[in-house]
Amino acid sequence: MRIIPESELIINSDGSVFHLHLKPEQLSDKIIMMGDPSRVTLTASFFDSIECEVASREFHTITGTYKGKRITALSHGIGPDNIDIVITELDALANVNFKTREVKKDFKQLTMVRVGTSGGLQPHCPIGSYVVSAKSIGFDGVLNYYEGRNAVSELGFEEAFKRHVNWSPLHCSPYVVKADESLVEQIGHDMIKGATISAIGFYGPQGRYVRMPLANPDLNSRIESFEYQGDVITNYEMESAPLAGLGKLMGHRAMTVCSIIANRLAGESNSNYKGSIEDLLKTVLDRI
Numbered sequence: 067m068r069i070i071p072e073s074e075l076i077i078n079s080d081g082s083v084f085h086l087h088l089k090p091e092q093l094s095d096k097i098i099m100m101g102d103p104s105r106v107t108l109t110a111s112f113f114d115s116i117e118c119e120v121a122s123r124e125f126h127t128i129t130g131t132y133k134g135k136r137i138t139a140l141s142h143g144i145g146p147d148n149i150d151i152v153i154t155e156l157d158a159l160a161n162v163n164f165k166t167r168e169v170k171k172d173f174k175q176l177t178m179v180r181v182g183t184s185g186g187l188q189p190h191c192p193i194g195s196y197v198v199s200a201k202s203i204g205f206d207g208v209l210n211y212y213e214g215r216n217a218v219s220e221l222g223f224e225e226a227f228k229r230h231v232n233w234s235p236l237h238c239s240p241y242v243v244k245a246d247e248s249l250v251e252q253i254g255h256d257m258i259k260g261a262t263i264s265a266i267g268f269y270g271p272q273g274r275y276v277r278m279p280l281a282n283p284d285l286n287s288r289i290e291s292f293e294y295q296g297d298v299i300t301n302y303e304m305e306s307a308p309l310a311g312l313g314k315l316m317g318h319r320a321m322t323v324c325s326i327i328a329n330r331l332a333g334e335s336n337s338n339y340k341g342s343i344e345d346l347l348k349t350v351l352d353r354i
């Protein structure tokens with residue numbers, strides 16, 4: 067059996083995993099995740115009891131009990147690169163023996179639901195609506211570093227998308243992955259299902275023009291007009307694709323649902339989204 071070298075999986079002297087600072091026994095197999103560390107505090111405010119709270123960098127974790135279910139709420143910070151860290155460390159907490167550094171014989175499957183905020187790109191995704199990322203398009207390239215990337219990707223969608231938007235060779239090759247279908251049904255059966263772009267940034271990489279002109283100012287209108295076998299691209303956020311892709315490669319159940327807080331077509335936004343995200347969190351807590 068392979069012993070994972072110390073440099074590949076760093077374990078802190080207290081027995082916790084390098085970035086998240088969590089110990090294996092502090093993790094539930096039901097995980098709700100989000101970018102904002104303060105949203106973890108909000109999520110845990112609905113728990114009946116709290117078992118542990120750990121904060122390290124942008125990673126804030128609370129494990130507790132909600133209506134008899136043991137749940138971990140965790141912040142992953144902003145960006146797809148963080149998801150590579152978070153999912154790898156969560157999977158290691160569940161599936162690696164931290165004493166022997168060997169992969170455990172019995173696989174433990176995690177259920178991970180990201181509850182985020184997002185910008186809408188279609189008229190049927192207005193501010194305040196909840197959009198489930200049934201498919202995600204990763205503009206980040208994280209998945210391209212892992213073996214098996216093609217096996218979990220929708221290759222026809224990828225090719226059609228690159229052709230339609232005239233994809234720049236300067237960008238990472240986009241990958242398209244489905245969220246876990248049974249989880250989408252369980253959590254989001256009455257919500258809008260969409261195809262979500264995980265962008266590599268918030269401004270230029272989502273076509274926002276503040277002061278710096280964009281290299282490809284037409285990209286968003288080409289994205290909005292793209293259609294593939296009945297799917298249109300509904301929204302922008304920054305983590306659903308690596309979550310769905312790495313989750314699938316590792317054998318976990320993963321999905322993202324977002325509250326729409328910006329309407330990119332109308333040029334409008336709502337920065338007071340706490341009520342909307344709070345309602346969404348309660349729904350996810352009830353259904354996970």
Ligand SMILES: O=P(O)(O)O[C@H]1O[C@H](CO)[C@@H](O)[C@H]1O
Pocket residue numbers: 100101102143144145181182183184268303304305
């Ligand atoms: O509200 P969260 O969960 O952070 O999600 C969205 O908001 C952040 C950008 O403002 C990105 O993380 C994006 O994915």
Ligand SMILES: O=c1cc[nH]c(=O)[nH]1
Pocket residue numbers: 183184185186268272302303304327328
């Ligand atoms: O437009 C938006 C809103 C929230 N999060 C994003 O990544 N984009």
